[in-house]
Amino acid sequence: MSRKKLIAIGCSFTEHAQRDINYKKIYPFDVWPQHLADKLDMECVNLARGGMGNEYISAKLVDTVLSEKKEDIGLVVLMWSGWQRMDFNYNPNRNILHDVKSGWVGLFPHKDNSSTEVYPMNREGRIVLLKYNNTVSVTMKSLRHFLIAQKLLEDIPYLMIQGVHPISGLVGRQRQELGSLWMQTFLNSKIFDEIDEKKFIGWPIMQELGGYSVTNMLDKLDPERTQLRISKENSHPSGEGHKIIAQEIYNAYEKIYI
Amino acid sequence: MSRKKLIAIGCSFTRDILSFSHVSRGVFENSSRGVFKPGYDFPVWPTLLADKLDMDCLNLGRGGMGNDYISAKLVDTVLSEKKEDIGLVVLMWSGWQRIDYQDIDGVWEKMVRRGDAWNNNLKYNNAHNATTKSLRYFLMSQMLLKDIPYLMIQGVDVQYKLAAEQGIAYAQYNLGLMYENGDGVSQDYKTAVKWYRLSAEQGNASAQTSLGVMYANGKGVLQDYKTALKWWRLSAEQGDARAQMKLGWMYADGQGVLQDYKTAVKWWRLSAEQGYVTAELKWPQIFLNSKIFDEIDEKKFIGWPIMREIGGYNVIDMLDKLDPERTQLRISKEDHHPNAEGHKIIAQEIYNAYEKVYI
Numbered sequence: 001m002s003r004k005k006l007i008a009i010g011c012s013f014t015e016h017a018q019r020d021i022n023y024k025k026i027y028p029f030d031v032w033p034q035h036l037a038d039k040l041d042m043e044c045v046n047l048a049r050g051g052m053g054n055e056y057i058s059a060k061l062v063d064t065v066l067s068e069k070k071e072d073i074g075l076v077v078l079m080w081s082g083w084q085r086m087d088f089n090y091n092p093n094r095n096i097l098h099d100v101k102s103g104w105v106g107l108f109p110h111k112d113n114s115s116t117e118v119y120p121m122n123r124e125g126r127i128v129l130l131k132y133n134n135t136v137s138v139t140m141k142s143l144r145h146f147l148i149a150q151k152l153l154e155d156i157p158y159l160m161i162q163g164v165h166p167i168s169g170l171v172g173r174q175r176q177e178l179g180s181l182w183m184q185t186f187l188n189s190k191i192f193d194e195i196d197e198k199k200f201i202g203w204p205i206m207q208e209l210g211g212y213s214v215t216n217m218l219d220k221l222d223p224e225r226t227q228l229r230i231s232k233e234n235s236h237p238s239g240e241g242h243k244i245i246a247q248e249i250y251n252a253y254e255k256i257y258i
Numbered sequence: 259m260s261r262k263k264l265i266a267i268g269c270s271f272t273r274d275i276l277s278f279s280h281v282s283r284g285v286f287e288n289s290s291r292g293v294f295k296p297g298y299d300f301p302v303w304p305t306l307l308a309d310k311l312d313m314d315c316l317n318l319g320r321g322g323m324g325n326d327y328i329s330a331k332l333v334d335t336v337l338s339e340k341k342e343d344i345g346l347v348v349l350m351w352s353g354w355q356r357i358d359y360q361d362i363d364g365v366w367e368k369m370v371r372r373g374d375a376w377n378n379n380l381k382y383n384n385a386h387n388a389t390t391k392s393l394r395y396f397l398m399s400q401m402l403l404k405d406i407p408y409l410m411i412q413g414v415d416v417q418y419k420l421a422a423e424q425g426i427a428y429a430q431y432n433l434g435l436m437y438e439n440g441d442g443v444s445q446d447y448k449t450a451v452k453w454y455r456l457s458a459e460q461g462n463a464s465a466q467t468s469l470g471v472m473y474a475n476g477k478g479v480l481q482d483y484k485t486a487l488k489w490w491r492l493s494a495e496q497g498d499a500r501a502q503m504k505l506g507w508m509y510a511d512g513q514g515v516l517q518d519y520k521t522a523v524k525w526w527r528l529s530a531e532q533g534y535v536t537a538e539l540k541w542p543q544i545f546l547n548s549k550i551f552d553e554i555d556e557k558k559f560i561g562w563p564i565m566r567e568i569g570g571y572n573v574i575d576m577l578d579k580l581d582p583e584r585t586q587l588r589i590s591k592e593d594h595h596p597n598a599e600g601h602k603i604i605a606q607e608i609y610n611a612y613e614k615v616y617i
Contacts, residue, residue: 055391062394066549088382089390107382119382132359132369140360141326144333148398181362190337 004074006042008033009060011081012236013163013214013245014048029239033077035246040253042074051106053085058145065152073156075257077249078149079163079214083138084110109133110168135167136185142166143191150196157257159249161201162213183208201252214245262345264313266304267331269352270595271413271573271604272319274302300598304348306605311612313345322368324356329395330366336402344406346616348608349399350413350573354388385432392416393550400555407616409608411560412572430457431465438468438477447478458489466493467501474504474513483514494525502529560611573604 008014016031030038037044047060057078064076086107105118109129114120121129146160167182183206186192197203204211212220218241222228228241237245266272308315318331328349335347357369396410434453437446451472457465470489473482487508493501506525509518545551545565556562563570571579577600581587587600596604 059390059394062397063549066397066553086382088384089387090382090384103386105382131361132357132367134359134362136362136364137359140330140364144330147333147337148402151402152398185364190334194337 002072003041003043005045005068005072006033006037006040006074007045007064007068007076008036008048008079009057009064009076010048010079010163011052011057011085012048012050013081014046014079015050016046016048017050018230018236027239030242032237032242032245032249035243036075036077036249036253039246039250040074048079049104051085051108052104053081053087053106054083054142054145055085055087056104056106057081058149059087059089061149061152065156070156075253076153076156076158078158078160080142080146080160080166082108082164082168083142083166084108084133084168086133135182138167139182139185140189140191143186143189143195146200147191147194150194150199157253159199159201159252159256161249162205163215165213165215166205198256199252201248217248218244260343261312261314263316263339263343264304264308264311264345265316265335265339265347266307266319266350267328267335267347268319268350268413269323269328269356270319270321271352272302272304272317272350273321274305274317274319275299301601303596303601303604303608306602307348307608307612310605310609311345319350320366322356323366324352324358324368325354325392325395326356326358327366328352329399330358330360332399332402336406341406346612347403347406347408349408349410351392351396351410353414354392354416355383357383388416389545390548390550393545393548393554396559397550397553400553400558407612409558409560409611409615411608412564412570413574415572415574416564427457427460427462427465430454430460431462431468434465434468438472447472449478451478458492461496463493463496463498463501466490466496467498467504470501470504483508487514494528497528499529502526557615558611560607576607577603 012018014031014033016034017026031046033046033048034044047064049056057080061076061078064073086109088105088107089103090105107117107121109121109126110133112123112126114122149158149160167179186204186206187209192204195203202212202214202217205213207216214237215235218228218237219225221244222241225232225235228238228244230236230238302317302319304315304317304319318335320327328351332347332349335344359367359369361367399408399410430453434450434457436443437450437453439445451469454465454469454472458469466489470486470493472478473489474486475481487505490501490505490508494505502525506522506529507513508515509522509525511517545563551563554562561571561573561576564572566575573596574594577587577596578584580603581600584591584594587596587603589595589597
C-alpha cells in the first residue's frame with residue numbers, strides 16, 4: 001500500500017528553496033515539511049512558494065482538494081503567510097518572470113520593492129494601494145481564508161499555523177495605532193470564534209492575546225537569532241529551526257489524530 | 259412560524275434603491291455616480307422573487323462591488339444566520355476584474371479606476387488571475403452552501419469593457435485583443451483596431467505591437483508596412499519582446515525599411531534575452547482548462563457555463579436576447595441596469611430554476 005501524503009502549503013518558511021527573482025537554490029538542509037513527513041511516515045508534497053501570501057495558499061488548497069483523493073491525504077498543513085501580501089495568478093506561458101512555471105506573482109505594497117516588481121509601482125500608486133490594502137481589509141481577508149480553509153478541510157486531517165508575522169512594519173507610534181486597530185478587527189470579527197483552535201497551532205496568533213506565530217516561537221527559543229535562523233540578516237529558519245517547527249506541528253498532530 | 263429568508267448578494271444588478279433612506283438617495287442623486295435618479299424606485303429582483311416564494315427578502319447587493327465582496331458577504335451570512343432560517347441564497351456574481359476592499363471602518367469600497375495603482379492592478383489582475391479567482395469563489399461558495407438551498411447566476415459581463423470605455427490603456431488593449439480573437443465577442447478587426455489605437459496612443463506597448471500587426475496583415479485597416487514599423491519601433495523601444503522580434507523580421511525582410519541584417523539581429527537578440535514566448539491563453543480557454551470548471555454544480559448555476567461561446571449566458575445576455583435594442587428592459591441606452599420590467603424577468607428566471615431544483 002502506498003504511503004499517505006503530507007501536503008504542506010505556505011511561503012518561504014515552508015518552501016525548500018531560497019530565492020529571489022534572479023536565482024533559486026535549494027537549502028542544504030531539509031525543511032519542516034520533510035522532517036514532519038519522515039516522522040509521520042508519509043510522502044511529502046511541498047507546495048510552498050517564497051514571497052507568496054494567503055491568497056496563494058488558499059488557491060493551492062483548492063487545487064489540492066480537487067486533485068487529490070481524500071483517502072490519499074494523510075495530513076494538510078497550512079502555514080499562513082503575511083496578511084498584507086497580494087498574490088496574482090498569471091498565465092504560466094507568459095514569461096513575465098524568470099521563474100515562468102509557477103504561474104503566480106506576489107506584490108507587497110507596504111515596502112518599496114519597485115526594483116523587483118514585475119510592474120513597478122510609483123509612490124503615488126503605492127499610497128493608493130495601501131489605502132485599499134489597509135489593516136482592516138487584510139485582517140478580514142485572512143480570517144476569511146482561515147474559515148474557508150477550515151470548511152474545505154472538514155473531512156480531511158489538517159493543521160494550521162501562522163508562519164511570519166501577520167502584519168509587518170508595526171513600529172513606534174504606528175505600532176500602537178495600527179496594532180490596536182488590527183487587534184480590534186481581529187477580536188471583533190464573527191470569524192474569530194469560529195476557528196477551531198485545536199487545529200490552529202498558536203491560536204489566537206497574537207502574543208498580546210496569548211497566541212504565537214512561528215516567528216514568535218523561534219524568537220522565544222533563540223532571541224538573538226543565532227541558532228534557529230539562517231543568519232541575523234536572513235530571518236528564515238535554519239536547519240535546526242526547521243526541526244523545531246516540525247516537532248511543534250508533530251506534537252499538535254499527536255494530540256488530535258493519534 | 260416566521261417566514262424563511264431569501265438572501266440575495268450581488269452588485270448594482272441586485273442592490274435595492276428602495277432600501278436606501280431618502281437622505282442617502284438624495285446624496286446619490288447629486289453625486290457623480292449618477293445612477294440613483296428618480297425613476298429607479300421600483301422593486302428589484304430579490305424583492306420580486308421573495309414575494310413569489312413567500313420569503314422575507316434580505317438584499318445585500320451593493321453597487322460597484324465585485325466578487326470579493328459577494329464572497330465575503332456570503333461568509334458573513336453563513337456565520338450570522340441560522341441554517342434553518344434560510345430559505346434560499348442567490349448569488350448574482352459581478353465583473354471578475356473588480357477589486358473590493360474594506361476601509362478602516364469596515365465599509366466596502368471598490369478600487370478607483372484611475373492612476374498607477376489601478377493600471378498596475380489591471381496588469382496583475384489580468385484575465386488569467388480574474389478568471390481563476392472567480393472560479394475559486396464559485397467553488398468555495400458551493401462548498402459553504404452545501405447544506406443550504408442556493409442558486410447562482412452571473413450578472414454583468416465578466417470582462418474588461420467598462421474599464422476600457424473609461425480610457426484605461428491596458429483594458430483597451432485587452433478589449434482590442436478580445437475583438438481581434440473573437441474572445442467573448444464577435445470577431446471584428448475594425449473594432450479591434452479602434453481599441454488598440456486608443457491604447458497605443460496612450461503608450462501601451464502591447465497595444466502598439468498589436469496595432470502594428472493589424473497594419474502588417476491588413477486586418478481592419480489597409481495593409482501598410484511603414485505604419486506597422488512605426489508602431490513596432492515605438493513598442494520595441496519600450497522593451498516589448500514581441501515587437502522586438504517583429505521589428506527584427508522587418509529589417510531582415512526589408513519591409514517598410516532598408517534591409518539590414520545587423521539591425522535585425524540586434525532586435526532579435528533583445529527579444530530572445532527576454533525569453534520571448536508567444537503562447538497566450540484566452541478567456542474561455544482559461545475558464546475551460548481550470549480544474550474547478552467541472553466541479554461547479556450546473557443545476558444550481560443558472561446560465562452555466564456563463565460564456566456565450568460555450569453555450570452559457572449571464573443576465574446581460576438574457577436581457578439582450580429578449581430586448582436587443584435595450585429599449586424595454588434597461589433603464590436607458592446609456593444606463594444598462596435592468597429597469598422594473600428587466601427585474602421581473604430576472605426574478606422569473608431565478609424562480610424557474612428554483613422550481614426545478616427545489617420544488
